[in-house]
Amino acid sequence: MERDEIVARPIRKAEFGEPIPVTIEDMLNEISNQGPAIPAVISSVQPQLEALDPSLLAESSHFYITGCGDSYFAGLAARFAFARYAGVPTEALEALEFGRYAAGFVPPGSTVFGISNSGKAARSVEALVNARLGRAHTVAITGNSEGWLAQEAETILDQSVRLDGELIGMPSNLATDEEEDKPRRGSFGLVNYLASLTTLYLIAFQTGVVRGRITEGEADALREELRSTAELIAETVRICTPAAEAYAEQVKEIESYTFLGSGPSLATSLFYAAKTYELPRVYGVSQELEEWAHEQFFLTGTGTQVLFIAPQGRSVSRIRELLHTTQTMGGCGVVVTDESNPELSEAADVTLPVAGSVSEELSPLVYCVPGQLFATCLARSRGRLAFEFDSPLQYEMNMRTIQESQLIEFHPPRK
The missing domain is CATH 3.40.50.10490 (Glucose-6-phosphate isomerase like protein; domain 1)
Structure with missing residues (x-):
């Protein structure tokens, strides 16, 4: 039996700024003020979904959701909503598991949603690369529409949002605000998880509409419930x-x-x-x-x-x-x-x-x-800040370990 052709890509250099410790006060402030991200993402992402070719959602045989860390957790969290409202078999897999072990064997007509808000997680990028080689349609869900993940996708859903003119979502060490000299409050990037969840729920509802599983009125009611969670937070x-x-x-x-x-x-x-x-x-x-x-x-x-x-x-x-x-x-x-x-x-x-x-x-x-x-x-x-790296080495290795990793392409044997 012929084996896949394996191609190793050049390793990209990690991109990151200086770490900004997050104090307890800053973290509590971030937790308290994350809710508005939900209606903001709805307002941004729903028009993007309505602009898609309906066949992408209506004719997909399977959905796969992949990512790392909180992005992966968002996929797991949304599975029940996809089962209930979209009616499409949906599986969430960690990016390495999907990209290196499942991507080449997905059923025909599959759509793969890769999530990385920074767009720089090497394993998530690799997952979309190999999904495309496996002949799936690839969708990047990201806060960086020009990032590495977006560059590998056929469709991009941009979930970046600004509130009061401020870009929200990125941790402070990866902030992309234009005013570089402006003092920044330490940020952990908690709203990334809410943004990814919100985008996935919207996809599930929109899929249900285009496939006739739920009515537009029912979808509107679900979107309103989604919007109301900001107040519950x-x-x-x-x-x-x-x-x-x-x-x-x-x-x-x-x-x-x-x-x-x-x-x-x-x-x-x-x-x-x-x-x-x-x-x-x-x-x-x-x-x-x-x-x-x-x-x-x-x-x-x-x-x-x-x-x-x-x-x-x-x-x-x-x-x-x-x-x-x-x-x-x-x-x-x-x-x-x-x-x-x-x-x-x-x-x-x-x-x-x-x-x-x-x-x-x-x-x-x-x-x-x-x-x-x-x-x-x-x-x-326990006498700690809310979030801080223990040393410059720990910070640098965290950034490099996630971003500076060999991407492997698995090309199926030519028939």
């Missing part, structure tokens, strides 16, 4: 901050946490774990809800911290059972939930409250907030 910050502060102070000496979620909340659990690595620098383990019962259960005992991400939805009954199991084994059961789950809140050792009652499909937009607050408050309780 602001209210969640208000009601959850005291609880996050108290819990962080209570557990500031603890080095490991387990975050559990299912369906869209599996992605939220991954997001929480990532923030605990990046901010307070503790070990956060993400696990699918049911798999915990088969695996991390054996490590659960007195003082074990288990956080359940529990929007109203299909897994509430199982969360209730596993919360009881955690507590019976001596662990601390923390529930992240809203007012629609009073029984869970009453049973939990700690509740991190979420405002309102958002649908399970869209819950990652609002449920990311308690994880952001907890990680920030834990960093403060």
Whole structure:
């Protein structure tokens, strides 16, 4: 059997500026003010979707969503919305897994959405390169319409937005504001996750319309619900901050946490774990809800911290059972939930409250907030800034490791 022809591209030089540490105050400000990115992205991206050739969404046999870190988590989070509203088989894969192992074997008629807000993540770029070689249609979802990712895509969805004239989304070390001499507030780039989620939800709704699965009126109602999550984010910050502060102070000496979620909340659990690595620098383990019962259960005992991400939805009954199991084994059961789950809140050792009652499909937009607050408050309780690199070497290696990597093209054998 003939093997793929492998072509190694020249390695691009990493592009980055000077690191700007993010203080606790700056991070809390960023968390509090991220919500307006959602309506801003809707206003920017929806016209782009309506301008696309409808056949791109109407005739695709499969959708694949790929990226790294938060971009990958966004794809996982949106799968349920694609299943429910778009009616297209949709799979989210980490960029290396997709680009090097799946891209060459996608079904005919597939469309691949690659996500990188900076447009410089080498593995995400590579994923689109190999998707195109696998004869899929490639779409870049990015905040950098001239970046490396966009250069490899056949279609570009630009999710960059400005509020009050300021570009939002980029971390401060990658800021592209024109006023280079203007003092900049330290930024972690939290809104990138919201922007990617919002864009993916809009794609799911638009696909449902062009395929006749939902009406335009139903899509408008979904977009309005999407828009309304901005207010729920602001209210969640208000009601959850005291609880996050108290819990962080209570557990500031603890080095490991387990975050559990299912369906869209599996992605939220991954997001929480990532923030605990990046901010307070503790070990956060993400696990699918049911798999915990088969695996991390054996490590659960007195003082074990288990956080359940529990929007109203299909897994509430199982969360209730596993919360009881955690507590019976001596662990601390923390529930992240809203007012629609009073029984869970009453049973939990700690509740991190979420405002309102958002649908399970869209819950990652609002449920990311308690994880952001907890990680920030834990960093403060442990005497750290919200985000800072430990050394110039760590910063440089982080940038170079993500960007300066060999891109490999896998060309299928010629018939």
